[in-house]
Amino acid sequence: MAAAFPGDGWLSEETADSAERLVRRRVWVVDPLDGTKEFIQRIPEFCICIALVEDGRPVVGVEYNPAADRLYVAVRGRGTTVNGAPARVSRTAAVADAIVLASRSEDKRGEWDAFKGRVRVRLTGSVAFKLGELATGNGDATFTLTPKNEWDICAGTLLVEEAGGTVTALDGTPLRFNQPKTLRPGMIASNGLLHAALRDLIAEVGAPGA
Numbered sequence: 001m002a003a004a005f006p007g008d009g010w011l012s013e014e015t016a017d018s019a020e021r022l023v024r025r026r027v028w029v030v031d032p033l034d035g036t037k038e039f040i041q042r043i044p045e046f047c048i049c050i051a052l053v054e055d056g057r058p059v060v061g062v063e064y065n066p067a068a069d070r071l072y073v074a075v076r077g078r079g080t081t082v083n084g085a086p087a088r089v090s091r092t093a094a095v096a097d098a099i100v101l102a103s104r105s106e107d108k109r110g111e112w113d114a115f116k117g118r119v120r121v122r123l124t125g126s127v128a129f130k131l132g133e134l135a136t137g138n139g140d141a142t143f144t145l146t147p148k149n150e151w152d153i154c155a156g157t158l159l160v161e162e163a164g165g166t167v168t169a170l171d172g173t174p175l176r177f178n179q180p181k182t183l184r185p186g187m188i189a190s191n192g193l194l195h196a197a198l199r200d201l202i203a204e205v206g207a208p209g210a
Helices: 019-023 036-040 104-106 128-134 150-161 195-205
Strands: 008-010 026-034 049-053 057-065 070-075 081-083 085-087 097-103 120-124 141-144 166-168 187-190
Touching: 008 019, 008 049, 008 150, 026 036, 026 128, 026 150, 049 128, 049 150, 057 120, 057 128, 057 150, 070 128, 070 150, 081 128, 081 150, 085 097, 097 128, 104 120, 120 128, 128 150, 141 195, 150 166, 150 187, 166 195, 187 195
Parallel strands: 008 026, 097 120, 097 141
Antiparallel strands: 026 049, 049 057, 057 070, 070 081, 081 085, 141 187, 166 187
């Protein structure tokens, strides 16, 4: 990668971070495996993630789930595809009808208890996998009140956005990548139609940082 793109920066879970990336306009954000727990437990809900960020926003996002042989690809302005077929988010507009993809580990900690009965919670694998599936309409939203690293959500953010959805921080601001601190305090991803109502619901429940 460095040989092919010598002027680009690099951020990955598996390599030592360097502040040098912060002065680069283009940065590759890579997670060799998002969903280690699922991989170990042989739950086919994990992804390899690669994103290219320009000026803080992803312009290329690729996720691959080798267990299901599903390749999710997005290019800014050109839409999202899954195994070459165009993908779009769902059209669900009512929060009470929304299928929200939730983390199993967060659920075990009780973080989803207050949302059950308000939305239809579906326990699903890694956050990258959730975002990829959300982009296909297999689920209406996902959110996390637990901090996530940039490499967990960067590629998936573009997948959802280019499929017609919305991804923001818990306060509703757009996510910016290649930041000095790679840990984002939380995020909401939805089909767009549900976004404002989900933000209100999270604020009502009392999410940290909302």
